Amino acid sequence: MKQNKRKFNLSDRPLFGAFLLIASNALAVAIVVILNRFVLLTAQISSRLLLLGLIIFALIVLIMNLLFLATYINRKRIFKILFISCQVIFLVIASVGVFSYYRIEAMINGSLDQNLQSQSTYVVVRKNTTATLNAASTVGLIESSTAFESSVSAALTKLGYSAKLVQESSYANLLNALLDGSVDLAILPENYETTLTADASFYRQIVVVDTIVLSSSTASTSAILSKPFTLAIFGTNDGLPDSIMLVTFNPNTLKVTITSVPRDSYVPITCDNNRLDKLNHSATTYGLSCTIDTIQNMLDIKIDYYADVNFNAVVALVDALGGLEVEVDHEIIGDYSPDKSKEPLHTVVVPAGKNVLTGEQVLTFVRERYSYAEGDFARQKNQQYVLQLLVAKLMSLSDINTLTSVLGVASDNVNTSLSQADLLSLMSFGLEQTKKYSSILPGISAFRIEQSRVTGVGDAASAYSPAQGSYAAVVYVYKQAIIDTHTFITQNLRDVPALNDEKTFAFDSSAPYSPKLYYSDYYDDRSFQWE
Amino acid sequence: MKNRRKSQIKSFVVFTLIVSLISLGSIGYVIIRGISNRDQTQDIIKGNASNDFYSLRTNATDYQKTVYAQLSESLKANPVNDSAVAGLVAQNFIADFYTWSNKLTSNDVGGLQYLDSSIKTWVYAQATNTIYNNLSTYLANNTVKDTLTVSASTALITAIDYEFNGVLVSAYSVEVNWQYLPSTVVNVSNYEKSSTVTVIRDTTGRFSVVAVESALAAASGVGE
Numbered sequence: 001m002k003q004n005k006r007k008f009n010l011s012d013r014p015l016f017g018a019f020l021l022i023a024s025n026a027l028a029v030a031i032v033v034i035l036n037r038f039v040l041l042t043a044q045i046s047s048r049l050l051l052l053g054l055i056i057f058a059l060i061v062l063i064m065n066l067l068f069l070a071t072y073i074n075r076k077r078i079f080k081i082l083f084i085s086c087q088v089i090f091l092v093i094a095s096v097g098v099f100s101y102y103r104i105e106a107m108i109n110g111s112l113d114q115n116l117q118s119q120s121t122y123v124v125v126r127k128n129t130t131a132t133l134n135a136a137s138t139v140g141l142i143e144s145s146t147a148f149e150s151s152v153s154a155a156l157t158k159l160g161y162s163a164k165l166v167q168e169s170s171y172a173n174l175l176n177a178l179l180d181g182s183v184d185l186a187i188l189p190e191n192y193e194t195t196l197t198a199d200a201s202f203y204r205q206i207v208v209v210d211t212i213v214l215s216s217s218t219a220s221t222s223a224i225l226s227k228p229f230t231l232a233i234f235g236t237n238d239g240l241p242d243s244i245m246l247v248t249f250n251p252n253t254l255k256v257t258i259t260s261v262p263r264d265s266y267v268p269i270t271c272d273n274n275r276l277d278k279l280n281h282s283a284t285t286y287g288l289s290c291t292i293d294t295i296q297n298m299l300d301i302k303i304d305y306y307a308d309v310n311f312n313a314v315v316a317l318v319d320a321l322g323g324l325e326v327e328v329d330h331e332i333i334g335d336y337s338p339d340k341s342k343e344p345l346h347t348v349v350v351p352a353g354k355n356v357l358t359g360e361q362v363l364t365f366v367r368e369r370y371s372y373a374e375g376d377f378a379r380q381k382n383q384q385y386v387l388q389l390l391v392a393k394l395m396s397l398s399d400i401n402t403l404t405s406v407l408g409v410a411s412d413n414v415n416t417s418l419s420q421a422d423l424l425s426l427m428s429f430g431l432e433q434t435k436k437y438s439s440i441l442p443g444i445s446a447f448r449i450e451q452s453r454v455t456g457v458g459d460a461a462s463a464y465s466p467a468q469g470s471y472a473a474v475v476y477v478y479k480q481a482i483i484d485t486h487t488f489i490t491q492n493l494r495d496v497p498a499l500n501d502e503k504t505f506a507f508d509s510s511a512p513y514s515p516k517l518y519y520s521d522y523y524d525d526r527s528f529q530w531e
Numbered sequence: 532m533k534n535r536r537k538s539q540i541k542s543f544v545v546f547t548l549i550v551s552l553i554s555l556g557s558i559g560y561v562i563i564r565g566i567s568n569r570d571q572t573q574d575i576i577k578g579n580a581s582n583d584f585y586s587l588r589t590n591a592t593d594y595q596k597t598v599y600a601q602l603s604e605s606l607k608a609n610p611v612n613d614s615a616v617a618g619l620v621a622q623n624f625i626a627d628f629y630t631w632s633n634k635l636t637s638n639d640v641g642g643l644q645y646l647d648s649s650i651k652t653w654v655y656a657q658a659t660n661t662i663y664n665n666l667s668t669y670l671a672n673n674t675v676k677d678t679l680t681v682s683a684s685t686a687l688i689t690a691i692d693y694e695f696n697g698v699l700v701s702a703y704s705v706e707v708n709w710q711y712l713p714s715t716v717v718n719v720s721n722y723e724k725s726s727t728v729t730v731i732r733d734t735t736g737r738f739s740v741v742a743v744e745s746a747l748a749a750a751s752g753v754g755e
Contacts, residue, residue: 014539018546025554032557051562058558065551072542253659253667254638434637439586440643445652448659498669502662504723505628506745509650509695511656 009085014072020087021068027094028061034101064090094159121190122152124159124210127178139163140174140183142285142467148214148271152187155212161185172469173286187212187285192237214287214426224422225251225429228493229304231418232292235366236281236385237311241280241291242367243383248492254433254446257492258387259485260380260453266463266474267298278474278529281467295459299454299482305417312338313413314366314386315359320405321393323356326386332371334364362386376475377453377521384451392444395430397427452488452518455481456528463531476528481519488518539742545638549558584737585623585644590633594682595626613732617703618686620645620738625707628658629723631678647731647739649696682710693729695741702731702741703713723747 010016035054062091067083126140139161141152153165166183168174171192178186179202190211193203228250235243244261248507261279268274269282279298283291292303315338320322331352335345341523348355348364357365366386370376397403418426437446456477465472491497507513581607587599602619605612627641640658643651669675685708693702700755705728711719725746732738 014543021547021550025550029557032554032561035561054558054562058555061554061558062551065554066546067739071548072543117575252637255659342753373644437638441651441655442648445655446638448656497664499668500661500664502664503721504745504747505658505662506726507650507654507657508729508742508744510742512650513653515656515660527580 007193008475017068017072017083020084020091021065024064024087024090024094027098028057030098031057031094034098060090066493072200097433106219121207122187122212122214123190123192124156124161124185124212125178125188125192125206126185126209127181128205132387136162137161137184137323138166138182139185139187140166140168140177141187142171142174143167143169143273148286151214152212155214159210159212160208170466171468175202175469185209189210194461222423224305224418225425225506227495228252230489230493231299232295232306233387234288234291234308235314236308236313239284240313241283241288241308243380244279244291244295245380245383245387246295246299246301246489248489250492251429252493252495253492253497254448255492256447256449257488258384258449258451259300259489260296260377260451260479261386262376262380262454262456262458262475262477264376264458264473264475265298265454265477267294268530270294270297272466275466276463277465277467278472285467299486299489301486301493305422307414307416307418310413311363311367313409313444316405316409316413317390318357318359318362320402320409321359321390321397322402324362324386324393325354326357326362326365326389327354328352328365330358332365332368334368336360336363376458377455380453381451382509388449395434395444408428413518448515450488450492450515452485455519455521455523456464476531478523478525479527479529480523480525482529484518484520551736564616564742569618585620592626592633592680594680594684595623595630595633598622598626598628598684613738614688614690616738617730617732618688618705620730620740621703621705621707622684622686624728625684625709625726625739626681629679629709629711631666631669632676632680634666634670634675637663637670639666642740645740647695647733650741661679661692669716677714677716679714679717679719679722680707680712682712691729693731693741695731700731701727728737 012061017420035050064083064086067079067086070079071083126459139152139156141149149165149167149253156163162183166177168183170175171188174183174188175185177183186206228248230246231249233243233245233247234241235245244263246257246259246261248257249255249261263278263280265279266276267279269277269279269290270293271282271286274297279291279294281349282294288306288308292306295301296303315336328350329352332350334348334350336348337343337345348360350365350368366383367379368382369379374381394406397406430447433446434444454477456471456475458475461471461472463472463474464470465474558616585599585602587596591599598619602616602623605616605619608615624642624645630641638655638659640655640663641654646654666675666678669678687706689704689706691702691704692699694700695702706725707728708725709725711722713719727744727746728740729742729744730738731741748750
């Protein structure tokens with residue numbers, strides 16, 4: 001007698017169905033938790049769409065759950081097919097969604113300085129000899145703050161060096177001390193060959209034996225939109241801040257100020273006992289935290305956050321955005337290589353007029369100064385202009401693929417003390433305000449952007465740079481420029497602007513308004529703050 | 532056997548119910564949070580009433596509603612009386628610009644929709660940097676409701692030529708005189724009460740404000 005053997009089918013088992021149901025509902029909850037985190041941001045993009053999406057999502061989950069009941073109570077094949085198909089499709093789509101979210105989050109985290117610290121890398125070098133080090137060996141380092149000395153000492157101990165520290169007043173003296181044997185080891189900036197001015201034969205006599213990384217806290221931990229804040233943006237090239245901009249943002253008035261600070265400003269370097277030097281030398285010698293301290297001291301303002309942007313980031317960011325429409329008043333010819341050690345420089349032409357430029361062209365434009373009569377000041381103006389264009393384009397992003405590309409670029413090339421929550425708050429706030437005023441103002445015009453710069457006089461090779469160990473080209477900043485910049489910045493940091501006496505209002509289309517300028521290239525009092 | 536099946540069905544239902552409650556509860560929470568967090572300012576500024584060209588903010592004052600209704604009526608007329616429309620555009624602009632009592636943020640500059648699109652951005656910047664600067668303080672002190680409220684206005688309209696973007700166009704010069712409701716927060720007598728507003732009609736038929744000339748020579752506010 002032939003026995004009817006029932007074929008084993010996993011989908012017939014209620015336990016299997018229950019497992020699928022729990023998995024799909026768990027993923028649904030995960031998606032909702034993610035959305036909850038971004039609810040403010042997504043609501044700004046389209047609150048109606050979000051609401052509709054969530055209702056549809058809830059219905060899908062409900063239908064899937066009811067299908068489970070229908071499948072295992074009625075035991076009809078059609079329900080089983082429907083239930084399994086829905087579950088598989090949902091699990092695949094939801095998994096891809098959750099995976100994409102974690103990918104984006106990882107990208108955002110990649111560019112964040114989670115510990116709110118800036119890091120500086122130094123190398124430990126010795127003379128190119130075979131002599132062995134011992135307990136009596138001496139390590140030379142540049143004269144600086146006690147904190148710097150103790151950080152170096154702790155880092156050396158960690159590496160197993162128990163050497164005595166000897167301070168030198170300049171890097172030139174430190175290199176000489178190393179070569180004449182006064183010190184056995186020396187601590188130099190990681191990129192010493194490009195930032196110090198000794199000749200190549202000098203460097204051939206030394207070898208790098210170790211690397212140390214020093215961290216220092218630089219940023220505040222307050223909620224970013226709770227009060228006006230300052231953000232220092234550094235455009236870094238070969239480890240050297242090539243452009244320095246101070247941005248303030250007042251969330252109450254939506255006013256943004258951008259102030260360019262000449263990288264060559266001859267100022268007291270706070271971590272070098274306030275010895276005068278070029279501002280950007282503070283970064284190469286003591287790290288970005290020293291530059292931040294020095295700017296705070298220079299302008300008597302507090303910097304809450306910083307963003308260190310690699311020059312290649314500009315190229316990659318603009319390309320990720322599909323180009324940037326920039327108006328250039330004359331043709332500019334420059335050169336570029338993403339990595340000079342691997343690829344020779346190639347010529348980049350920036351055409352005159354209003355054109356959609358590539359990343360390389362935009363970088364060439366913001367770096368150009370020689371073809372402008374105003375030199376570095378024209379360059380600062382162009383950098384502020386491009387920064388505004390970039391922010392406007394970023395705020396208009398609605399395509400997730402472009403956003404992912406932008407975040408990818410940021411994670412590789414931007415180091416910032418802004419937390420992920422800060423960035424999301426800022427993006428959400430930006431979209432919210434843009435949307436709020438969209439019926440009466442175009443684009444991001446609700447954000448009033450005012451520009452300024454610290455002015456002074458550039459002088460070639462006239463001032464001694466302790467970090468460089470020789471005379472360097474510097475900018476002597478005007479006394480009045482420091483006062484004006486301080487006023488310009490601090491007035492935007494007030495929660496509520498000071499009351500004024502304006503009772504009337506008039507305008508004419510033939511005379512567009514320009515905000516009051518807080519800088520001048522020609523002050524009556526032409527005395528310098530430091531010289 | 533039947534009881535076992537019944538119990539199995541019961542457990543399926545209870546299981547599905549629990550799982551559904553957790554999932555749908557989470558989704559519901561996010562929906563409620565999203566709705567409650569939504570900023571209503573945009574809806575108020577954008578307004579819920581509009582004619583072909585302009586809208587009326589949701590929290591408009593009685594006077595703003597009156598002049599807006601008059602403007603809507605004028606726009607519906609066939610043929611449209613350009614001069615009357617220009618006068619009402621100027622009055623609507625003044626009624627919104629100089630009424631602060633229904634403003635929600637210091638950037639909520641009144642009357643911007645009546646401006647020509649090419650000048651909106653800088654007029655907004657000028658207003659927020661100058662006359663609207665003090666609005667932040669009144670908003671922070673919760674006294675904004677008792678500040679400026681335009682309660683009536685008159686318009687004297689004259690046809691003129693106006694040079695706009697380098698081209699001479701037909702325009703209307705509207706001398707608007709207005710009054711405020713009494714205020715315990717600001718001295719309304721010190722504020723502007725008369726201006727000459729220039730209105731042009733663009734190629735789409737839209738009337739826009741392109742210039743405002745102040746009648747008050749200098750600010751004279753004391754004791755605020």
